[in-house]
Amino acid sequence: MTSSPTATDSLTDAEILSIRADFPILQTDVNGHPLVYLDSGATSQRPLAVLDAEREFLTTLNSAVHRGAHTLAAEATEVFEDARSTLARFIGADDDEIVWTSNATEAINLVAYAFSNASVGRGGAAAERFRLGEGDEIVTTEMEHHANLIPWQELAARTGATLRVIPLDDDGALRPGENQITERTKILAVTHVSNVLGVINPIEALITAAHSVGALVLLDACQSAPHMPLDVKALDVDFAVLSGHKMLGPTGIGALYGRRELLEAMPPFLTGGSMITTVTMTEAEYLPPPQRFEAGTQRVSQAVALAAAVRYLESIGMPRVAAHEAALGRRLVDGLTAIEGVRVLGAGIDLPRVGLASFDIPGIHSHDVGQFLDDQGIAVRVGHHCAQPLHRRLGVTASTRASTYLYSTESEVDAFLDGVSATIDFFGVRA
Template sequence: MSSSTTADAPLAETDIARLREDFPILHTQVNGHPLVYLDSGATSQRPFAVLDAEREFAATLNAAVHRGAHTLAAEATEVFEDARSTLARFIGAGDDEIVWTSNATEAINLVAYAFSNATVGRGGPAAERFRLGQGDEIVTTEMEHHANLIPWQELAARTGATLRVIPLDDDGALRLDENRITARTKILAVTHVSNVLGVINPVDQLVAAARDVGALVLLDACQSAPHLPLDVRALDVDFAVLSGHKMLGPTGIGALYGRRELLEAMPPFLTGGSMITTVTTTQAEYLPPPQRFEAGTQRVSQAVALAAAIDYLSEVGMPRIAAHEAALGQRLVDGLTAIDGVRVLGVGIDLPRVGLASFDIPGIHSHDVGQFLDDRGIAVRVGHHCAQPLHRRLGVTASTRASTYLYSTEAEVDAFLDGVAATIDFFGVRS
C-alpha cells in the first residue's frame, strides 16, 4: 500500500490521493472523461495488492486444497486456511466459524436449506432447533435485498412455515413498533445496512427482540463489512454473510459466519467430495464444520485475494474508512436535497448512514439519469437494486444510486451533484 496513514487519524485528501494510486482502474477514462466511480455498493474496485495476490497464488502455489499430500498442495492448503483466519479476525469470529461460499446469496441459501434438511429429518436430534413446520414463523423486513428475502419465501413454501415481514414507514425506516417477532419466530433475517437507503439499522434492538423469544438471527453484512468495523460477537448475531467483491476482493468468493455450536448441529446444504469422512454406497458421514459446508473444489485463489483485501482495509483502518464515508454520504444527501426536483429516498430517517444515497427525479427514468451521467464518465447504479418491495413501499419503481468507498473523493461527489443538476436542466423537469 502506498499510503502512510495511521490507525486513528482522519483520512485527509493527501491520504486518499495516495490510496487512489493503488487502484489502476481509477485512472481510466470513460467517454473522454476521467472515471468517477460511484457504484462501489454494487462492486468495489481492486488495489494492486489484491490483483497481485491472486496472480501470485496462481503462478506459484496453484493446487487443490485439503486433497493432495505433495508439497504444493500442502502449501496451497496453508494459505487457504490462513485466508480463513484473516477473515475470522476481521469480523471477530473463530476460524472454524467461517464457511467459504461463492457469494452472500449462496451463504443465505446455505442456512435456509439447512433448515429445510433438518425439517425432513436430516441432522438428528442436534438439528431440532432448525426444524420448521406449520405454525412456525420466519421474519425478515420490507427493505431487504432479494437475496435475503427469496430464500426465506422458498423455505416457507417448502416447510409450511409462515413468512412475516417487518414493514417500513413512509421514509423507509423499519417500523419496530409493529412487532413481527413473536414466540413463533424461529429465525430473523435482517440487513445491517440498506443497499438502497444507506442507513445503518438498529441491529441491537432487533437482536434483543429475537433473543427474548429464542429466535436465531442472520445478519446480511454485505453493505456493512466493507464500510464499518464489524464484530459479530459484539452484535450477538448467530449468522452473518458477506461478499468479497464489495470489499476490494474478487468476484466468486463470499462467506458465512455461524456460531460454532450452530454449525456443528446444522445438516449440510451441498454434498459431495471434501466434506465427508466415510462413504459407502448407501450412506455417508460428514466432516465437522466448516469443511462440512465446503463440498467440491474450493475458491482458493479468490480466498487468498480476499485476505489481501482485508489486510488492505485493516491497514487503512475501518474506523477511518467509516468516518470518511459517513462524511461523503452526508455530502451526497445534502447536495441532492438542495437540487430542485430531486427526491432522496430515506432522507427523513434519523439513523447513521454509510456513503450511499438513492434518489428519484419525477419525470425522468433512472435509466436516463444513469445514461446522462455515464456520458460524463460518472458510474452509478440504476434500477430497483434488487429491492423491489422497498421501492414499491416508497412509491417508485426505480431509483438512481451513488455509492462511495475509501477511494472516493469530495470532488467526485461534487462532480456527480453537478451532473444530476445538469440532468434536470437537460430534460427540463424542474418544478
C-alpha cells in the same frame, strides 16, 4: 503542525490520493472524461495488492487444497486456511466459524436449506432447533435485498412456515412493533445497512427480541463489512454473510459466519467430495464444520485475494474508512436534497449512514439519469437494486444510486451533483 491522525479521524486528502494510486482503473477515462466511479455498492474496485496476491498464488502455489499430499498442495492448503483466519479476525469470529461460499446469496441459501433439510429429518436430534413447520415463523424486513428475502419465501413454501415482514415507515425506516417477533419466530433475517437507503439500522433491539424467544438471527453484512468495523460476537448475531467483491476482493467468493455450535448441529446443504469422512453405497458421514459446508473444489485463489483485501482495509483502519464514508454520505444526501426536483430516498431517516444515496427525479427514468451521467464518465447504479418491495413501499419503481468507498473523493461527489443538476436541465423537468 498538525497532529497525527487518530483511529477515528477521517482520511486526509493526501492519504486518499495515495490510496487511489493503488487502483489502476481509477486512472482511466470513460467517454472522454476521467472515470468517477460511484458504483462501489454494486462491486468495488480492486487494489494492486489484491490483484498481485491472486496472481502470485496462481503462479507459485496453485494446487488443490485439503487433498494432495505433495508439497505444493500442503502449501496451498496452508495459505487457504490462513485466508480463513484473516477474514475471521476481521469480523471478530473464530477460524472454524467461517464457511467459504461463492457469494452472500449462496451463504443465505445455505442457512435456509439447513432449516429445510432439518425439517425433513436430516441432522438428527442436534438439528431440532432448525426444524420448521406450520405455525412456525420466519421474520425479515421490507427493506431487504432480494437475496435476503426470496430464500426465506422459498423456505416458508417448502415447510409450511409463515413469513412475517417488519414494515417501513413513510421515510423508509424500519418500524418494529409488538407481535412481529413472537414465540413462534424461529429466525430473524435482517440487513445491517440498506443497499438502497445507506442507513445503518439499529438492529440491537431486534437481535435482543429474537433471542428472548429463542429465535436465531442472520445478519446481511454485505453493505456493512466493507465500510465500517464489524464484530459479529459483539453484535451477538448467530449468522452473518458477506461478499468479497464489495470489499476490494474478487468475484466468486463470499462467506458465512455461524456460531460454532450452530454449524456443528446444521445438516449440510451442498454435498459431494471434500466434506465427508466415510462413504458407502448407502450413506455418508460428514466432516465437522466448516468443511462440512464446503463441498467440491474450493475458491482458493479468490480466498487468498480476499484475505489480501482484508489486510489492505486493516492497514488503513476500518474506523477511518467509516468516518471518510460518513462524510461523503452526508455530502451526497445534503447535495442531492438541495437540488430542486430531486427526491432522496430515506433522506428523513435520522440514522448514521455509509457513503451511499439513492434518489428519484420525477419525470426522468433512472436509466436516462444513469445514461446522462455515464456520458460524463460518472458510473452509478440504476434500477430497483434488487429491492423491489422497498421501492414499492416508497412509491417508486426505480432509483439512481451513487455509492462511494475509501478511494472516493469530495470532488467526485461534487462532479456527480453537478451532473445530476445538469440532467434535470437537459430533460427540462426543473420547475
